[in-house]
Amino acid sequence: MTDPLEQAAAAIPRAYPGPGGALAVLREGRVLLRHAWGYANAERRIPFTPRTLFRMCSITKQFACGVLLEEFPDPSVLDGDVRARLPLLEGAAPGMLHLCHNQSGLRDYWAVAMLHGSPVEAPFGDVEAAHIIGATRSLHFAPGTRYSYVNQNFRLVSDILEKRTGRGFAELLRRRVFDRAGMESAFLAADTRAMPDGTEGYEGGQATGFRAAENRLLWTGDAGLGASLDDMIAWERHIDATREDPGALYARLSAPVVFADGARAEYGFGLHRAQEFGHALTGHGGALRGWRSHRLHVAAERLSVVVLFNHLSDAHAAALDLLAAALGVPRATPPAPPPPPDWAGAYMEPETGLSARLDLQPEGRLRLRFGHVAEWLVMQPDGSAANGRVRLAMTARGLRMERPAENLASLLRPAGGEARHDIAGRYRCAELDAELTITDGGGVAYGAFSGFLGQGRMELLEPIGPDLWALPCPRALDHSPPGDWTLAFERDDAGAVRGVRVGCWLARGLLYAKA
DSSP states (O other): OOOHHHHHHHHHHHHSOSSEEEEEEEETTEEEEEEEEEEEETTTTEEOOTTOOEEEETTHHHHHHHHHHHHOSSGGGGHHHHHHTOTTOOSOOOOHHHHHTTOSOOOOHHHHHHHTTOOTTOOBOHHHHHHHHHTOOOOSSOTTSOOOOOTHHHHHHHHHHHHHHSSOHHHHHIIIIIHHHTOTTOEEOOBTTOOTTOOOOEEEETTTEEEEOOOOBBOSTTTOEEEOHHHHHHHHHHHHHTTTOTTSHHHHHTSOEEOTTSOEESEETTEEEEEETTEEEEEEEEEETTEEEEEEEEGGGTEEEEEEESSSSOHHHHHHHHHHHHHTOOOOOOOOOOOOOSOOEEEEETTTTEEEEEEEEGGGEEEEEOSSSOEEEEEOTTSOEEOSSOEEEEETTEEEEEEGGGTEEEEOEEOOSOOOOOOOEEEEETTTTEEEEEEESSSOEEEEEEETTEEOOOEEOEEEETTEEEEOOOOOSSSSOOOOEEEEEEEOTTSOEEEEEEEETTEEEEEEEEO
């Protein structure tokens, strides 16, 4: 094979190894590549084909917003419906557009489920979702001011659509999107326990082996789409065929979005907006334990890429490999990095109350632990560290962190120092009606959450600073766990612990009082 695109496609199965997968590349509505390999179910020896049904997961969000725009061209007419779903919320409620743009200020319900003690493979369906959503009393930022990824934003979209139209979400998807785009086998795969054609998702890796992943979530507008590679090809062809119509569905979904202060937002209507290889693109990924997918669309080039893995390899990176080949752009080798900074260490971000830990890594990189996954930054010639989404730079006033996609820029506060160990006890969050238990296990601190969903497992706490600790959450209900919970302890005038403020990027600012 001499064609760079064919070479890139041929390299994907070994570069991102797993039981099976599929990919497609289209230009100007024409399929350049349509390829599947391996097994949809390795135990039953069911081959992975372009017609294999696949869990598209969060790629669903753009389709939920598509139905919304078709049924209600002005989504703000449903703002009252959103307010009604949050009966206990104190203060201003988010509007429907805030939900669509992940600017609602709600805490992600799968993260909050872990605060309620949910076991990792526990059932989570309509009852559990309604309980967490309906019990919301506060937001972790004012609607429209920041970005935070929140799955129930899109469950609320689909629930409200069903209530307002009197039709099931599956029917709305079929009538409003699937039939028009020619997505013949696409359907609402709400129950994550099994797929009708036997396709399985797998955890693990080549070194440790693969095993079928167990999921027991019930999804709707947040992540419920089931579709084949051929269905996604039909979607990309529909986008290209309607590209000249400013009123076409994808044109409306990919229209510019802003925050309340007018700053440009990089997320809207279930789509990320980004720049790659000098080209503007829209797209989204999807993930559940055992499943990874990603789609990208470069409108100016009329170019689309779709990647599906029934394992946990990085589908986004694979999609970028294919996009670079299709554009004829080599994946650049970074230059030798400048010397590492002297400001690595532990910090606190004041607005979110979250710890920000910076560790020096090989090849001049920095690992930032702040969001729900570790972020890798590269040293820049000006002494800053950046990765295209986050920038850290030392200023005369201190270390500044800029996160444009979240509309967040702030000075980090140093938080290093010897941790104080007098933190054992029971802590209760009145807002959630949930508890945090911290124990001294032979001179070592452990902690766990509990609530209406059960009793979480005890985890070894990691000291960060004098009254700052991290409680790990490496596995959760969703594929993407909350990551580390920041525990920021508060003391009374006598120096005794009186409470702890708990948060992660997906769910911040919850106060637990010591019982």
